[in-house]
Amino acid sequence: MTQKVRIAIFASGSGSNAQNIVQYFASHKSIKVEVAFVNNPNAAVIERMKTCNIPIFLFNKKMFYENNDVLDALTTFSIDYIVLAGFLWLVPSNIIESYFNRIVNIHPALLPKFGGKGMFGNNVHEAVLKNRESFSGITIHEVNHEYDKGKILFQAICPVLPEDTVETLSHRIHKLEYLHYPKVIEAWIALNY
Ligand code: GRF
Numbered sequence: 677m678t679q680k681v682r683i684a685i686f687a688s689g690s691g692s693n694a695q696n697i698v699q700y701f702a703s704h705k706s707i708k709v710e711v712a713f714v715n716n717p718n719a720a721v722i723e724r725m726k727t728c729n730i731p732i733f734l735f736n737k738k739m740f741y742e743n744n745d746v747l748d749a750l751t752t753f754s755i756d757y758i759v760l761a762g763f764l765w766l767v768p769s770n771i772i773e774s775y776f777n778r779i780v781n782i783h784p785a786l787l788p789k790f791g792g793k794g795m796f797g798n799n800v801h802e803a804v805l806k807n808r809e810s811f812s813g814i815t816i817h818e819v820n821h822e823y824d825k826g827k828i829l830f831q832a833i834c835p836v837l838p839e840d841t842v843e844t845l846s847h848r849i850h851k852l853e854y855l856h857y858p859k860v861i862e863a864w865i866a867l868n869y
Pocket of ligand 1: 689690691693694761762763784797850853
């Protein structure tokens, strides 16, 4: 039997996308979520991963930016692809170079608008509403040395309604994320492999 492609998910917060991805690939014939890398010991994603029987690798800034601990752990887990799902730190160059074209992220807006440092979570939706945009959406992109600047793989749009709040818009965007992110990951890996 051929080995499955092994994914590591990186997450910092709630982890609803992480859980959705784990569930999508749970009985997949060729792709497996192996581990979740988490940089926040209080993140809700930890409980979510426990309920899905996914091991957690918890790390801090020093392990990420000052030595090779995170990269070494990726090697130990024999990780082929990295999926960022609500992960807030910029990925350092040792990992970008080792996983060139094999790191993907999801952004809750239509890049190149509303991206860059500080543009995460509800900040993005607040900016979209403040700017009175008629549409928002999701962008799935490869990850490079800069926030939200890697090659765009996929976008999907949704309307922004006049009565929208950060909560209603975030809810609509999350639904788009759950629908598309696992399938885009699956297709991207199939094309790369
Ligand atoms: C998502 O909206 C994603 O686009 C962004 O961070 C949010 C994470 O949400 N990168 P969750 O933790 O998956 O619920």
